[in-house]
Amino acid sequence: MTVPAFNTVTWFQVGTDAPEEARRFYGDVFGWKFALDPYSDGYDLVTYPGADMPSGGISHEPDASRNHAMFLVLVEDVEAVCDQTVKSGGKVAMPPLSNGNGLEFAYLQDPSGNTFGVFTPPAP
Incomplete structure (x- = not known):
């Protein structure tokens, strides 16, 4: 498995108050597969067809005011x-x-107010 370079976009997240509908929609449109994240309640891991590892997630949100779509950047130090x-x-x-x-x-938010995420993976 190849480890992505630091400071690159390596994950995405879709937050929705209708996770069942999001799974159906993205599964129908792109063929994405979903599995519950064993480490986070209310989070589905997204795996692309032909991929071995997840590349994104569906965050279950309590109401529509928290719906979002964002990218996340892999960094060395959050x-x-x-x-x-x-x-x-x-x-x-x-x-x-x-x-x-x-x-x-x-x-985080850039100066224009766009929200994005940064993350550091668990230690091996």
């Missing part, structure tokens, strides 16, 4: 990127968090 974002005129929309397997992530 906290350092949060600090650099603020220094460069952006904002930290959600401070760094870790899930059950050690993945660390944060949501």
Whole structure:
């Protein structure tokens, strides 16, 4: 398996208050496959046809006001990127968090208010 380069877009997330409809839609349109994330409640992992590993996720949101689509960038140090974002005129929309397997992530905003994410995978 090839590890993607740091500072590249390597994950996407679709947040929806209708996860069943999102799975049906994206499955019908693109042939995506879905599996529940064993480390996060309310999150489906998305795998492309022919791929061995997931490339994105469907986040189950409590209501339509939190629906979203975003990209996430693989980084070496989530906290350092949060600090650099603020220094460069952006904002930290959600401070760094870790899930059950050690993945660390944060949501940021660029100076125009576009939200994106950064993450560091769990240690091997």
